[in-house]
Amino acid sequence: MATSNKAPTPPLARRMWDKGFPVVVLLFAFLVIWYGAAWGMNNGAAIERVLEPTGNPWTWQDVVATTWNMERPVLPAPHQIAQDFWSGLVDWPLDSPRNLLFHVAVTGETTLVGFVLGTLLGLVLAVLIVHSRTLDRALLPWIVASQTVPVLAIAPIVLVILGSLGMEGLAPKAVIAMYLSFFPVTVAMVQGLRSPQVMETEMMHTYAASRWQALWMLRLPAALPFLFPALRVGIAASLVGAMVAELPTGATAGLGARLLTGSYYGNTLAIWSALVMSALLGLALTTMVAATEHLALRHRRHP
Amino acid sequence: MKAALPASLRTTAAAVVATLVAASLLFLHPAAQGEVPPTAVFWLMLLVLAGAALWTIRRVAAINGTRFDGILTAALFGLWVLYFWQMLVVVFEVPRVLLPAPALIVQSLIDNPGKLWGDFTQTVLKAVCIGWLVGSGLGFAVAVAIDRMPFLQRGLLPLASLTSTVPLVAVAPIAVMWFGFEWPSKAAVVVLMTFFPMLVSTLAGLKSSGKLERELMYSYAASYTRTLWSLRLPSAMPFIFGALKVNATLALIGAIVAEFFGSPTLGLGFRISTEAARMNMSLVWGAIVVAAVTGSLAYALLVQLERRVAFWHPSIRGQ
Numbered sequence: 001m002a003t004s005n006k007a008p009t010p011p012l013a014r015r016m017w018d019k020g021f022p023v024v025v026l027l028f029a030f031l032v033i034w035y036g037a038a039w040g041m042n043n044g045a046a047i048e049r050v051l052e053p054t055g056n057p058w059t060w061q062d063v064v065a066t067t068w069n070m071e072r073p074v075l076p077a078p079h080q081i082a083q084d085f086w087s088g089l090v091d092w093p094l095d096s097p098r099n100l101l102f103h104v105a106v107t108g109e110t111t112l113v114g115f116v117l118g119t120l121l122g123l124v125l126a127v128l129i130v131h132s133r134t135l136d137r138a139l140l141p142w143i144v145a146s147q148t149v150p151v152l153a154i155a156p157i158v159l160v161i162l163g164s165l166g167m168e169g170l171a172p173k174a175v176i177a178m179y180l181s182f183f184p185v186t187v188a189m190v191q192g193l194r195s196p197q198v199m200e201t202e203m204m205h206t207y208a209a210s211r212w213q214a215l216w217m218l219r220l221p222a223a224l225p226f227l228f229p230a231l232r233v234g235i236a237a238s239l240v241g242a243m244v245a246e247l248p249t250g251a252t253a254g255l256g257a258r259l260l261t262g263s264y265y266g267n268t269l270a271i272w273s274a275l276v277m278s279a280l281l282g283l284a285l286t287t288m289v290a291a292t293e294h295l296a297l298r299h300r301r302h303p
Numbered sequence: 304m305k306a307a308l309p310a311s312l313r314t315t316a317a318a319v320v321a322t323l324v325a326a327s328l329l330f331l332h333p334a335a336q337g338e339v340p341p342t343a344v345f346w347l348m349l350l351v352l353a354g355a356a357l358w359t360i361r362r363v364a365a366i367n368g369t370r371f372d373g374i375l376t377a378a379l380f381g382l383w384v385l386y387f388w389q390m391l392v393v394v395f396e397v398p399r400v401l402l403p404a405p406a407l408i409v410q411s412l413i414d415n416p417g418k419l420w421g422d423f424t425q426t427v428l429k430a431v432c433i434g435w436l437v438g439s440g441l442g443f444a445v446a447v448a449i450d451r452m453p454f455l456q457r458g459l460l461p462l463a464s465l466t467s468t469v470p471l472v473a474v475a476p477i478a479v480m481w482f483g484f485e486w487p488s489k490a491a492v493v494v495l496m497t498f499f500p501m502l503v504s505t506l507a508g509l510k511s512s513g514k515l516e517r518e519l520m521y522s523y524a525a526s527y528t529r530t531l532w533s534l535r536l537p538s539a540m541p542f543i544f545g546a547l548k549v550n551a552t553l554a555l556i557g558a559i560v561a562e563f564f565g566s567p568t569l570g571l572g573f574r575i576s577t578e579a580a581r582m583n584m585s586l587v588w589g590a591i592v593v594a595a596v597t598g599s600l601a602y603a604l605l606v607q608l609e610r611r612v613a614f615w616h617p618s619i620r621g622q
Contacts, residue, residue, distance in 0.1 A: 026458035
C-alpha cells in the first residue's frame with residue numbers, strides 16, 4: 001500500500017466527522033440566518049396584509065409565525081419550501097404538470113441526450129484535431145476562443161432555426177445542450193490525447209503500432225483523467241442549456257418553464273421548489289459522472 | 304532588414320493572395336449579389352474556389368516558425384467560413400429568418416448603433432461590470448477573511464465547490480422579484496454566479512506558495528499580514544486571474560439569461576429574445592456579435608492585466 005509508510009489513516013467515522021461537522025454547523029447557521037431573513041423580509045407584508053385586516057391586536061410571536069407561513073412570501077421559510085417541494089413530488093400524478101418529477105424528467109432527458117451527443121461530438125472533434133495539423137491550426141483556436149464568449153446567447157436563434165425547419169420538442173433543446181457541452185470536452189480531450197510522453201509514443205512506434213492502435217491503446221487511456229473533469233463541466237453546462245432552452249419556446253414542461261411560469265404568476269414557492277429541484281438535478285447528474293469516473297479510473301494508481 | 308522568405312513560404316503567400324483576389328472578384332459577380340440565378344459556370348468557379356481555399360489553409364497550417372502562424376491559419380479559416388456563409392446564403396436564397404448573410408448582420412450593426420449601444424450600457428456597463436466587480440470582490444474578501452479560520456474553510460469549501468454543479472442562473476426570477484426589472488436584479492444574479500469561483504480559487508491560491516518560501520518568511524520573523532501581502536497574495540495571483548477570466552464569461556451569461564426572465568425594454572438578452580420572437584434575426588445576430596466581442600475583449604484585457612501584475616510568475620514567464 002502506498003500509505004503504509006505514512007501516518008496511519010484515522011478510522012472512517014472519524015474522517016467523516018472531521019469533514020462533515022464544519023459543513024453541518026455552517027448549514028445550520030445558514031438555516032438560522034434564513035429564518036431571520038424570512039422574518040425581516042416578510043415583516044411589512046405580514047403586518048399589512050394578514051395581521052392588520054383582522055383588526056385584533058397582535059404580539060411579536062404572531063408576526064414571526066405569520067412571516068414564516070405566508071402564502072406569497074418575499075422570502076419563503078425553509079420549511080415552506082420543503083413542504084411545497086414534497087407536495088410537488090407526491091401530491092400529483094406523475095404525468096401532471098404540477099408534479100415536479102414530470103419537469104425533472106423532461107429537463108433531465110434533454111440534458112442527458114444533449115450531453116451524450118455533445119460528448120461524442122467533442123471526442124470525434126478532438127481525435128480529428130489531434131491527427132490533423134490543419135484542423136488543429138484552423139479550428140482549435142476558435143473553439144478555445146468560444147470559451148470566452150457567452151455562446152448560450154445563441155439559444156433563441158437555434159430554437160428559431162430548428163423550429164422553422166420543423167423540429168420540435170426534444171430536438172432543438174438537446175441541440176442547445178449539446179453545443180454547450182462539446183466545447184469543454186473538445187478542449188480537454190485535445191490536451192489529454194496529447195498528454196502521452198515522447199517515450200511512450202516512441203515505444204508505440206517501435207511496436208509498429210498503427211495510428212488507430214496508438215489512439216486506442218495509448219492516447220485514449222491517457223486522456224481519461226482529462227476527460228472526466230471536462231465531463232463534469234459539460235454536464236453542468238448542458239443542464240443550464242436545457243433549462244434556458246425551455247424559456248423562449250413557451251414550453252410548458254421542464255424546470256426552466258416551471259421557473260418562468262412561477263415568476264409570471266408571482267408564485268414564490270413554485271419558483272423556490274423548482275430552484276431546489278434543479279440544484280438537486282445538477283448534483284445528481286454530476287454525481288453520476290463522478291461515479292463513472294471512479295469506476296473507470298479505479299485501477300489507476302493515485303499519486 | 305528581414306532575411307528573404309524561403310521559396311515555399313513565398314508560394315504560399317502568393318497562393319493565399321491570389322485566392323483572396325479571386326474570391327473578391329467572384330463576390331462582385333451578379334449571381335453572388337443575388338441579382339441573377341447562378342449559372343453552371345458560377346457553380347464551377349465557386350467549387351474551384353472552395354478547393355483552392357482548403358488547399359491554402361492546409362499550406363498555411365503547415366508553416367512553422369513564424370510568430371503569427373497559429374493565429375494566421377485560424378484567421379484565414381474564419382475569413383473563408385464567413386465568405387462561404389455569405390455566398391451560399393445569397394445563392395441559395397436562404398430566408399433571412401433562418402440565417403442572415405454576414406453582410407446583413409454588419410448592416411444591422413450599422414443601422415442600429417443607438418439601440419445596440421443602449422443594450423450594451425444596460426447589460427454590460429451596468430449589470431455585468433458592477434455584478435462582476437462586486438461578486439469577485441466579495442469572493443476575494445471572504446476568502447482572505449476566512450484564511451485564518453480553518454473550521455469555516457472546511458465548512459464552506461465543499462459547499463462552494465458544489466455550487467459549480469448547480470444552475471445558479473435559475474435564481475434570476477427570484478432576483479427579478481426582489482430587485483425589480485432594472486439592472487440591479489441582473490447584477491445580483493451575476494454577483495451570486497461570480498462569488499463562488501472567486502472564493503474557491505482564492506482559497507486555493509493562498510495555499511499555493513511553496514514550503515521553502517514560507518519557511519524563509521518565517522525565518523525573517525515576518526508577521527501574518529506581511530507574509531500574506533508579500534508572499535501569499537502574489538503567489539495567488541494566477542489563481543485569482545483565472546477566476547476573474549472565468550467570471551467574465553459567467554457574468555455575461557448570467558446577465559443575458561437573467562434578462563430572458565424579465566427586463567426593461569433594453570439589454571442584450573432582451574434584444575436577443577424579443578427580436579428572435581419577431582423573427583428579426585439580423586438584429587439578433589448583431590446583439591450576439593456585440594456580446595461575443597465584449598466577451599473576447601474582456602478576456603484579452605484580463606490576460607494583459609495579468610501579464611502586468613504577475614509578470615514574474617513562472618506560468619507567465621514561460622510563455
